[in-house]
Amino acid sequence: METLNQFSKLFVLDIRNILGLLFWGNFALATLVFTFRLTDSSKDNKTHLLVFGCSKIFQSFAWLAFFLRTDTSAFNPINIIIPNTLVFASYYLESIAMLMMVKDSSKKAHRIQALLFAIVLLSFYYAVWIKAEANIRVALASLSIFLLLIIPALRFLTETRSSLFKKILGFNYIILLLTLIFRTIYSLFYTKTSLYNAGPTQNIMFLIIFLMMIISGVGYLLLLQEEKEIQIKKLLGDKDKFFSIIAHDLKAPFNGIIGLSELLLEKKDHCDNDENNEFIQLIHQSSKNTYSLLENLLTWAQSQTGSIEFSPKKLEIISVADKTINLLANIAQNKNIAIRSQIEKNEYVIADRDMLETILRNLVSNAIKFTQTNGEVLLSMTRENNQTVFSVKDNGIGISPEKSAGLFTIDQKHSTFGTNDETGTGLGLMLCKEFVKKHGGKIYVESQIGKGSDFKFSIPNSF
Incomplete structure (x- = not known):
């Protein structure tokens, strides 16, 4: 029993300390993501890293706003709207970043997320406008974040070409979603819910959110690095196949041109005009075929290096x-x-x-x-x-x-x-x-x- 009491003290943290952890954790992750984007990103994941980095910036400022907010009995809609809007915006951007990690993610999925984000904001603003109780607002906020993350998390887990690491990252989000569901239900039944007067249960939930945030942030960078390595291996494999095409298929028509021209030179004095014209037409057709192949080879090589402007x-x-x-x-x-x-x-x-x-x-x-x-x-x-x-x-x-x-x-x-x-x-x-x-x-x-x-x-x- 004494051991259990000692263990429970691990979760006896002042809520503002937890908010401070969430602020510094997200700020550090945002710094790491933007540093990675500047130093080690590829053309394909620059936008992805920008979206994910902005989500962490938004979330760090959201927790800072919660940290600085004064806990009074007076109802102040501005103090409620600003931090929660930042939280919703951060998780919306994170959901978009998740969808960008899923192969063949459609534009329709992105539009659904944008519509869901608008509905979430309007619903929460309405709850503030009618002066809903604090526990109702907390439950609504938790449910809103759940709805923003559920589709991308399921896409992570059900993607047929998903790697093991991506599935682990998906399960991380599932744990976060279960925590959000529990917090939604807990807030509805625990009517005296207050962000700054939280008991051990609330503290544990915030610590789980903090832990999942760290895992997801680091996991994203590792997963992007893994995909970059896979892409590099594919490019190296394509390069080998590309050179085999050049060696075989570009060499063959040149051999034909050289052979026909040598034959024409050897027999030019023994061939009539019709035979000479036939040789010339063959050389001309072979030259056009070779030029067409060379044009495609060069254009394809440019497309692989990203040097063709779209x-x-x-x-x-x-x-x-x-x-x-x-x-x-x-x-x-x-x-x-x-x-x-x-x-x-x-x-x-x-x-x-x-x-x-x-x-x-x-x-x-x-x-x-x-x-x-x-x-x-x-x-x-x-x-x-x-x-x-x-x-x-x-x-x-x-x-x-x-x-x-x-x-x-x-x-x-x-x-x-x-x-x-x-x-x-x-x-x-x-x-x-x-x-x-x-x-x-x-x-x-x-x-x-x-x-x-x-x-x-x-x-x-x-x-």
């Missing part, structure tokens, strides 16, 4: 489609393939012009490559669920389901010959995926062997 603007789609058709008209004409566009005037999309042109050029070029003589390639677009969906459809040889699954990754090598033995690496499709992803859209293919392929990609109507 400048989305309002574009008339038909101008981009017509430019693509005109650019590839000669190649299509050599195979007597008709390129038709069903895109009408006065149709607009918000996109980066250079990237959109690159996407369409690669998709149409591939369609021509894998379509037989006298075939057809069709460009079209539709509006679906606040998205503009583009389609490049052909009636060519089609793609098997096994090959369709890995078309847009560098993990598998694609060197299928076209209907006229045209060569390719599949790098153009990877480039398309990179640029579509940059716009916040998706790219996919619907295909049947012998019936053709339909490559589709979406671009959101707004960013």
Whole structure:
């Protein structure tokens, strides 16, 4: 019994000391996050760190406001609204940072959090306006924080590609959520709830919140570092595959050009004009194919290093489609393939012009490559669920389901010959995926062997 009494003294802390711990803890975490952002962050997580760091700054000032607030019996709405608004804002920003850690987190989830934040603020302000009892306000505040964190915490735990460390961080938030639920219920039944006259139960709850705050803050930085290391390993792997493409697929067409030109030089005095023209056409076509491959290689390399500027603007789609058709008209004409566009005037999309042109050029070029003589390639677009969906459809040889699954990754090598033995690496499709992803859209293919392929990609109507 004596041991139990001694142990209970661990939780006998003045509430202002606990508020001081919460202030200094959050302030130290904010300093650590912003230092990490300045010294060791990547382009991908700079915004994430900014949001999470601001959440800790807001929370530190919130606990400072609670610490400085005078505990009197007089009802002062300003003293109530300011610190609680800072607390709600901090947990809202933290929930956004959590969503940013979840792969494929949709814009809809972010909008739901923003709406929930607005509802939380209005509900609490209404409780202050009607002069609700202190225990009701405490219960409402705890429930509000619970509602702001519940969806991101569940996304953490249920994400299929979640790492073990991310799951541990998710369970940390679950403990915090359980504490908030207990505090909500406790405040409703303990009618004399007062922040500055707290018993051991209240102190324990605040200490749990402090502990969870420290774990989540440090955990975030460790998790970001882990993801950065994973990304570095992926980039190194992609680099090796990239060089293998250069070594094999860029070398081969140059060997063809050199071989044809040597043959032309050796037989120039023994060949008639028709034979010479045939050699020249082969060299010319091989040179164009090599240039196209080199262009894609350089553009893809730039996209991996982040050196391509992304400048989305309002574009008339038909101008981009017509430019693509005109650019590839000669190649299509050599195979007597008709390129038709069903895109009408006065149709607009918000996109980066250079990237959109690159996407369409690669998709149409591939369609021509894998379509037989006298075939057809069709460009079209539709509006679906606040998205503009583009389609490049052909009636060519089609793609098997096994090959369709890995078309847009560098993990598998694609060197299928076209209907006229045209060569390719599949790098153009990877480039398309990179640029579509940059716009916040998706790219996919619907295909049947012998019936053709339909490559589709979406671009959101707004960013």
